[in-house]
Amino acid sequence: MHEMGIILHLAKSLEETAAEQDIKKITRVTLEVGEVSGIMTDYFVDCWNYFKKRHPVLDTAELVLETIPAVTWCDACKRTYPTVQYGRTCPYCGSGETWLLKGSECVIKEIEVED
Amino acid sequence: MKIIELKETVTASNDRDAEVLRGELKQKGTLLINLMASPGAGKTTLLERTIRDMKDELRIAVMEADVDSDVDAVRIEKIGAKAVQAHTDGMCHMDAGMTRRALEGLGDEPFDLVFLENVGNLICPAEFDTGAGRCVMLLSVPEGDDKPLKYPLMFSKSDVLIITKTDVAPYFDFDVDACVSRARKLNPTIRVFAVSAKTGEGFEAWEEWVSEQVETWKY
Ligand SMILES: Nc1nc2c(ncn2[C@@H]2O[C@H](COP(=O)(O)OP(=O)(O)OP(=O)(O)O)[C@@H](O)[C@H]2O)c(=O)[nH]1
Ligand SMILES: [Mg+2]
Ligand SMILES: [Zn+2]
Numbered sequence: 001m002h003e004m005g006i007i008l009h010l011a012k013s014l015e016e017t018a019a020e021q022d023i024k025k026i027t028r029v030t031l032e033v034g035e036v037s038g039i040m041t042d043y044f045v046d047c048w049n050y051f052k053k054r055h056p057v058l059d060t061a062e063l064v065l066e067t068i069p070a071v072t073w074c075d076a077c078k079r080t081y082p083t084v085q086y087g088r089t090c091p092y093c094g095s096g097e098t099w100l101l102k103g104s105e106c107v108i109k110e111i112e113v114e115d
Numbered sequence: 116m117k118i119i120e121l122k123e124t125v126t127a128s129n130d131r132d133a134e135v136l137r138g139e140l141k142q143k144g145t146l147l148i149n150l151m152a153s154p155g156a157g158k159t160t161l162l163e164r165t166i167r168d169m170k171d172e173l174r175i176a177v178m179e180a181d182v183d184s185d186v187d188a189v190r191i192e193k194i195g196a197k198a199v200q201a202h203t204d205g206m207c208h209m210d211a212g213m214t215r216r217a218l219e220g221l222g223d224e225p226f227d228l229v230f231l232e233n234v235g236n237l238i239c240p241a242e243f244d245t246g247a248g249r250c251v252m253l254l255s256v257p258e259g260d261d262k263p264l265k266y267p268l269m270f271s272k273s274d275v276l277i278i279t280k281t282d283v284a285p286y287f288d289f290d291v292d293a294c295v296s297r298a299r300k301l302n303p304t305i306r307v308f309a310v311s312a313k314t315g316e317g318f319e320a321w322e323e324w325v326s327e328q329v330e331t332w333k334y
Contacts, residue, residue: 002206002207002208002238002239004206005206005207005208005210005239005243006125006126009125009126009127009128009129009210010125012128012129013123013125013126013127013128016128016131017119017121021119023119027116031125038238075300088264088265096261096264097264097297098264099264099267099300099301100267104268105124106124106125107122107123107124107125108121108122108123108124108125108127109120109121109122110118110119110120110121110122111118111119111121112116112117112118112119113116113117113118113119114116115116115117
């Protein structure tokens with residue numbers, strides 16, 4: 001239930017931001033979601049639509065997900081390559097000594113609010 | 116309509132709660148250690164032995180975050196330490212709010228050291244700060260030395276890596292040096308212990324580290 005856990009925290013973060021900045025309604029929330037963050041986007045949006053109703057500040061907010069491509073670094077040949085296409089094995093040299101550089105994050109990019 | 120740029124992680128509110136909890140625990144002089152690992156890596160067995168060895172020296176309690184059973188809590192109580200079942204609300208990880216509620220379940224008795232046995236998995240627990248003073252991860256020999264490559268976040272977030280079940284090393288091709296150098300690429304300051312709860316190998320060094328941390332946490 002990873003998605004639900006994240007949604008609960010997302011809702012709480014947004015409520016706190018709204019309280020601090022005296023925001024009455026958030027109408028849109030844009031998240032940057034890494035390609036390999038493990039978040040199942042359809043299920044994530046379903047969870048959001050279910051939970052937002054509990055929060056008056058969020059209850060009409062649309063959730064927009066922007067995908068951040070995952071990039072892996074090969075430590076053997078010092079090059080980067082797209083993670084989703086090649087996985088853990090470097091397509092240039094075949095090494096398995098590879099590290100994810102980005103693509104696992106989940107960041108609140110921006111919110112749209114009523115003025 | 117107006118757009119406000121935030122650029123904060125989705126778990127920012129949890130990070131703030133965790134910071135507050137850590138501050139409160141520091142004031143009380145209670146060190147909370149968040150223990151993370153895959154299912155069956157040997158978390159409860161490590162705790163049993165550690166508590167047996169250290170219970171005369173320190174007041175120790177354990178919070179067991181099993182999704183749906185109290186088997187581990189019962190094992191800990193048999194050793195003679197206080198244990199509570201931490202409720203994860205069906206989640207794959209503990210967060211700061213759940214940790215706070217579990218700590219309340221331990222009552223008003225003062226403890227020097229509280230262990231949180233987190234939910235068994237190498238992904239989600241790493242993403243949620245529980246408010247613990249130290250994070251310790253276990254990797255058992257049968258799991259393989261490539262895990263730092265597969266679960267980088269867990270290795271980057273942990274202060275300590277304990278390689279467990281070293282007694283079975285002859286039957287597996289676990290390369291300790293390769294594992295440690297992979298872990299250190301992600302986290303240059305990670306402390307590493309290699310232990311066997313069967314033979315007791317490595318426990319002295321691990322327990323010495325625990326004593327030191329409890330001491331420094333108090334001041
Ligand atoms: N050979 C050997 N077996 C071990 C060692 N430590 C634990 N085990 C065995 O590994 C199995 C799992 O150990 P636990 O301590 O229950 O593991 P855990 O990580 O708490 O498991 P969960 O709470 O179910 O995720 C048990 O059968 C233990 O006896 C060890 O050092 N050597
Ligand atoms: Mg256990
Ligand atoms: Zn390469």
